[in-house]
Amino acid sequence: MAESLINNLPGTRDLLPEELVAWHVVEDCARRIFRQYGFLEIRTPIIEPTELFARGIGEDTDIVGKEMYTFLDRGNRSVTLRPEATASVVRAYIQNALYRGSGITKLFYFGPMFRYEKKQKGRWRQFYQAGVEVFGPDHPAIDAEVIEMALRFTESLGVEASLQINSIGCRRCRPPYLEILRRRLQGEISGLCEDCRRRAHTNSLRVFDCKVETCQPIILNLPSIADNLCSECSEHFSRVKKHLDDAGVAYETVPGLVRGLDYYVRTAFEIVSRELGAQNTIIGGGRYDGLSEVIGGPPVKAIGFAVGLDRLAMILPEEKRRSGVWRPDLFIAYKGEAAFRRALLLARDIRRRERSCMLDFSDASLKSQMRLANKINAAHVLIVGDDELSRDTYTLKRMHDSRQWEVTPPELTEYLASCADQGEGQPRSGPRRIE
RNA sequence: GUGAGCGUAGCUCAGCGGGUAGAGCUCUGGAUUGUGGCUCCAGCGGCCGGGGGUUCAAAUCCCCUCGCUCACCCCA
Known part of the structure; x- marks a missing residue:
């Protein structure tokens, strides 16, 4: 049925009423919980100047390098369909001077995002995220609060998921660590699989994700970033974990958890589900203290996360779905x-x-x-x-x-x-x- | 971008050592002049993804193409 106009673009889809039942359950739950923590909604354009994403997310990331929907508009501006919302929200936060007033600003958003990738289970070119951003504090307790909220969200949807956390350091302690890591990998290069040899150069931290059996003994002996943090980052990370412990939150510290966006510093976390395929991340987030400055704003401490709504709707338990009919x-x-x-x-x-x-x-x-x-x-x-x-x-x-x-x-x-x-x-x- | 699998009725699929299409579900009507779900009966519905080739004959064999799906990479 490869016919004419009756076909949507690859990676896009129609969400039909029956399917939307699950979505509404997920969205209503998100709004309810976000509000409990004091988040207010913000809506930003789904199209922005290309430069905002290129600089904000990082020129060397996969997203910017090969996944953006970028084109020239009629005014000859390079514009891009947003691949994620954090850069836009930070832009709006600065542009509208939301930092004037109290020392903390909590915002949430919902909407479609666009990434030019091949379709896969749990992955679309137009997909939907909800997300939250906290501007102002960098107290470890706010990191823990944000993480705890994310977990409470998945729990109240009845979705089975587990939390993984890591600290990826800051601009001061990460580069030296990467240097150490690279050198170690260079020394072990002969024992690594083909993918890992490539990773050793391009994206060293990804070696930790390798599933190849023969790489495991080498990976286990690699220095972890958590052991190579500067004293401030190290202190921050252990206090975040302490707050999570106090809250009774179960987590796994994953040395290889790095996130694919350049702007993250210190706390990084993911909530993953076993019920999805290869794309099993439901929620991903972390701290991004330097992002505002990167796009020309004042120094702003910030942390946030994004939720993959498509994926959550996909694995929503039947009884929850039924409750929304x-x-x-x-x-x-x-x-x-x-x-x-x-x-x-x-x-x-x-x-x-x-x-x-x-x-x-x-x-x-x-x-x-x-x-x-x-x-x-x-x-x-x-x-x-x-x-x-x-x-x-x-x-x-x-x-x-x-x-x-x-x-x-x-x-x-x-x-x-x-x-x-x-x-x-x-x-x-x-x-x-x-x- | 790379690899594998799959494209037949609205949906899920059977048919594929060639001989002019089949089931289940859905839908419509009837069994029940004004009453749903269950059951039974009947009916609607298909250029067998598209193009080319082999053959007397192709859904079935060959080539090309388009589309979909999953996986790698990476991510929500």
């Missing part, structure tokens, strides 16, 4: 022209009373209207026909137990008011899996 309170089935007109008036009235209702417009038989009501999982069906019209009543049927009875208009109003919030999270009475 919507159903109309009422379906109005009618027979005859007079009843149809009555149904329209009634629908208007019901909606004004904050109840949801639907009806059929195809002049279908009562039977097929009932089928439709069942298919859309309506909680009740209201039947309006000649009998009812002549008596000025309706027949109200409760779908889950098939009980039905006659009601007067005021009784209907009262009944609907009494079953408040029945619209969501109720067990389905309709077509169910039978197991």
Whole structure:
């Protein structure tokens, strides 16, 4: 079906109503928890000058080197679809002088990001992230708070995930460490696999990620960055861990955890799931104290993380997903022209009373209207026909137990008011899996 | 960018030692003149991804192409 205009671009996709149920559960949960910690929403453009990302994320990163959607606009400016949001949020923070005021600014965002990569499980060219950024403090406790919040988020979604943390030092202590590491790898080069030999030069820290058996003994003996931090970074890292311990947060210290963006310093962390494929990172984040200055702003301490919404929606447990399924309170089935007109008036009235209702417009038989009501999982069906019209009543049927009875208009109003919030999270009475 | 696998009905797939397409689900209607889910019956629905070649004959064999998927790299 490689035809014409009826095809989306590779790596993009339509999110259909059924799939979006899981997304809404995830998004609602994120907003709820972010607010508990005092985060406020910010929305920035999804398109920015290329230079913002190139400088902010780092010219040598994969993202900037080969994954950006970059093009010239009609004004001959080089612009880029954002590959991530942190650089934009920092830009907005500086541009709008949000640093004036209290010493701490907490922001969160939601939105699409774009990276020109080959599609894979859990990876798209247009994908969605939520994220948070804290500007101001660099106290270890705020690092721990942010990490703890991320974990609480995945936990309350019922998603199984584990936390990995590391400190990758600062501009002062990282370069000397990398030098030491490179030299050691050079000495062991003959024992390394082909990939690792390449990594030894290009991205030494990645050697830690190698899964090749023969590399393991060498990797285990490599100096870790955590043991080569400057005293300030070392102190910071151990205090972050102490705060995590105090909070009862379980974590694994992973020496090879480095993150792919240049701006990270000190605390780096990831939350990973076993339920995904090769792309198993659900949340990634860390501290980025120098980013503001890199893009021309004042010195700003900052830490944050990004959540992969696509991946979370993908592994959301079924019971959580089910809790977000919507159903109309009422379906109005009618027979005859007079009843149809009555149904329209009634629908208007019901909606004004904050109840949801639907009806059929195809002049279908009562039977097929009932089928439709069942298919859309309506909680009740209201039947309006000649009998009812002549008596000025309706027949109200409760779908889950098939009980039905006659009601007067005021009784209907009262009944609907009494079953408040029945619209969501109720067990389905309709077509169910039978197991 | 590299490698592997796969493209047949709206969906999931069978058919692939050539002989002018099949199942399940979905959908529509009926069995039940005004009543859903279950069951039964019937029906709708396919240039078998596209192009070329071999052959009397190709969904089936060969070549090219496009698309999808997974993996490497890297990341959410």
